[in-house]
Amino acid sequence: MPLPKITLGxxxxxxxxxxxxxxxxxxxTGSGRESSGGSVYLPPxxxxxLAMFFQxxxxxxxxxQTMHLDLTVPWGERRIEVARLEKLGATTRWHVLDEHPHVQWTTMAxxxxxxxxxxxHPPKP
Incomplete structure (x- = not known):
């Protein structure tokens, strides 16, 4: 049976x-934007x-909240990006740095x- 050809729009x-x-x-995201009728679309x-639509x-x-985005940055850049996003208006909620050997993350709002x-994610050996 062929796999479905579903992608995230x-x-x-x-x-x-x-x-x-x-x-x-x-x-x-560094995206552009298209506004129409009170809604805004950000193309990839x-x-x-990642494409986003705000209504x-x-x-x-x-x-x-029952769902959230998991965004990924290259190893060693998370702290730099967290600081950049805080300057844009995000807030840091908590860090998970040593719970899992394959990933570190910061939860933000x-x-x-x-x-x-x-x-x-650390580089693979």
Whole structure:
């Protein structure tokens, strides 16, 4: 049986202020942006990159986030990127540095409180 040819088109996020949150994520990803009717689309910044779509919040924000983005940077660059993202308006929530030998990460929140992780994997021997 052939494998399905499914790819991720975009991550969709409801936001209290789609324009402001898209501005933050544009700076994070290096993407361009396309606005229309109160929503903003960020196409992938490079082939195989992450696309994001921001639309107005349609109801109360859930008390608990059940999904988040795991972003990856090259080994040795996580601290530099964490500092850059904090300057853009993200907040650091916690670090996981020695729990798993194959990965270190920092859990952060974007300006509207959506959690995401910034991970780095050590080089394989």
């Amino acid at each position: 975009a991550v969709n996020i409801e936001a209290a202020d789609p324009e402001a949150l898209a501005t933050f994520w544009t700076a994070v 910044a490079q082939p195989g990159g 107005p919040l349609t109801g109360p924000r859930p008390d608990r 974007d300006p509207e409180g959506n959690l995401f992780c910034l991970a780095e």
